Amino acid sequence: MKEKNKEKNLKKNIAAMFELPKDIMLNLPYVSIIGNEEILLQNHKGLIEYSKNVVRIKTTIGIFTANGEDLYISKMTNEYINILGKIKNCGY
Amino acid sequence: MIKLFWYFLKGYVTIEIKGATKERFFNMASYKNIFFWDIKHIKNSIQAKISIQDFRKLKEISKKTNCKYKILYKEGLPFLIFRYRKRKILFLGIPFFLFTLYFLTSFVWAIDIVGYNDISYHVLINALDENGLSFGTFKHTINKLEIEEQMLNTFENMSFININLYGTRATVTISENIKQVDIIDRDTPTNLVSSHAAIIHSLNVRYGDAIVTPGDVVFSGDLLVSALVIPDDTNPDFFNYVHATAEIYGYVYYNLDFLVSNKDIEKEFTGRIRSIYTINIINRYVNLPNAMQNFQNYDTIISRTILNFGENYPLPFVLIVKTQKEYIEHIIQRDRQTMEQLAYRKINETILNFFDFDVDIVRKNINLEEISEGLSVSVSLTTLQNIAIEQNVVFYENIDDEVIN
Numbered sequence: 492m493k494e495k496n497k498e499k500n501l502k503k504n505i506a507a508m509f510e511l512p513k514d515i516m517l518n519l520p521y522v523s524i525i526g527n528e529e530i531l532l533q534n535h536k537g538l539i540e541y542s543k544n545v546v547r548i549k550t551t552i553g554i555f556t557a558n559g560e561d562l563y564i565s566k567m568t569n570e571y572i573n574i575l576g577k578i579k580n581c582g583y
Numbered sequence: 584m585i586k587l588f589w590y591f592l593k594g595y596v597t598i599e600i601k602g603a604t605k606e607r608f609f610n611m612a613s614y615k616n617i618f619f620w621d622i623k624h625i626k627n628s629i630q631a632k633i634s635i636q637d638f639r640k641l642k643e644i645s646k647k648t649n650c651k652y653k654i655l656y657k658e659g660l661p662f663l664i665f666r667y668r669k670r671k672i673l674f675l676g677i678p679f680f681l682f683t684l685y686f687l688t689s690f691v692w693a694i695d696i697v698g699y700n701d702i703s704y705h706v707l708i709n710a711l712d713e714n715g716l717s718f719g720t721f722k723h724t725i726n727k728l729e730i731e732e733q734m735l736n737t738f739e740n741m742s743f744i745n746i747n748l749y750g751t752r753a754t755v756t757i758s759e760n761i762k763q764v765d766i767i768d769r770d771t772p773t774n775l776v777s778s779h780a781a782i783i784h785s786l787n788v789r790y791g792d793a794i795v796t797p798g799d800v801v802f803s804g805d806l807l808v809s810a811l812v813i814p815d816d817t818n819p820d821f822f823n824y825v826h827a828t829a830e831i832y833g834y835v836y837y838n839l840d841f842l843v844s845n846k847d848i849e850k851e852f853t854g855r856i857r858s859i860y861t862i863n864i865i866n867r868y869v870n871l872p873n874a875m876q877n878f879q880n881y882d883t884i885i886s887r888t889i890l891n892f893g894e895n896y897p898l899p900f901v902l903i904v905k906t907q908k909e910y911i912e913h914i915i916q917r918d919r920q921t922m923e924q925l926a927y928r929k930i931n932e933t934i935l936n937f938f939d940f941d942v943d944i945v946r947k948n949i950n951l952e953e954i955s956e957g958l959s960v961s962v963s964l965t966t967l968q969n970i971a972i973e974q975n976v977v978f979y980e981n982i983d984d985e986v987i988n
Binding site: 537538539540541542543562563564565566567568569 | 605606609610613614616618619620621622623624629
């Protein structure tokens, strides 16, 4: 566990030092939100729950949850998920 | 968008997925690089769109996740072709239509000319026709440079021409030379004669010998300023001919008589409309039959619609609609005030159309008299205007000819 944390910190420092994108270096999800209409989540690990009001997606740092109304997934590949609808809140 | 258009060409299906582990179904599918779009949650099931190739890979996933799926809609080009596979004429008609369209757009169907002023439109169109650019010319045989050169040779007062072909429309942009100012020929001896019968008001003579003085009465054609100048009366052998130049203002009288009728025709539209359709196909008119009866009195409105594909692709088909609106004539009586208004309007219109701007109207007498037919209007106008016009001096070879003439 300690070794894993050490490796993570090292990667973090290298990314900060050379100004490299953290989502690639640390394998983090990359979330783009456009207003309250669209969420683009890259680097996901799979869909956990999907209904009209809730979308839960597994990522490397936890479960990303988006709540709202009339949510629907406009596109889904193994790289990204694009959610449209009236988004009320989202977080991990 | 391009990706979705590509899937339309390749064909796609809308599927409905039911089961307890629908999310796992999608995870496994995306792990196998299967692309879904428009994933919607409807009641207990999920609807999604998927391409035909990817749809065939779903069987294994369905078994593993214990989810059931079924096709709701089949969309895209392959399904359309399959649906209409027995309509052979349709498949023959599509390429025939496309070929006809391509063939028709290979001709010039409209010519626009921009920038002409002194040269008339019809003269330009005829000249273009003679040089090889006319309505219905095959586009690929047009030699623009050659036509431009020939046009410049034909018209001396044309300084620039450019022919542009956009679609089936040819736009010809021309530029004309700036008009040269006429040089006054001071060497030709000319007299000044009167253009109207008038009373002379004032004279401003620059060249020539004034024959008239203010207050004189002259008639049309009377000599006002002579080209023959004798500086010294005691020595008549010493003379000179000049180009007479002068402004001679005189009072000219005009009379205008007309009648304003006391009866007017008022149109009451009945609401009945008759439309006559005519199709113009490559300068040939085809009238479509019309079952309605002819109206006795009607107004006609003509509208032309050119069939085109965008602004630059007009085709040689024009639909002409003649809309006839029927009306009934009612004869109404005009009152004195209306007749007077009409009379004054006509007087003003006549003055504006008939006289130039440099003519001053110094007096205007209007006499209105009501008669049985309406209002008799008599107008007498007095104007102050330049009455001098040039007339070349005629020289006779000997005195006998002058006497004979």
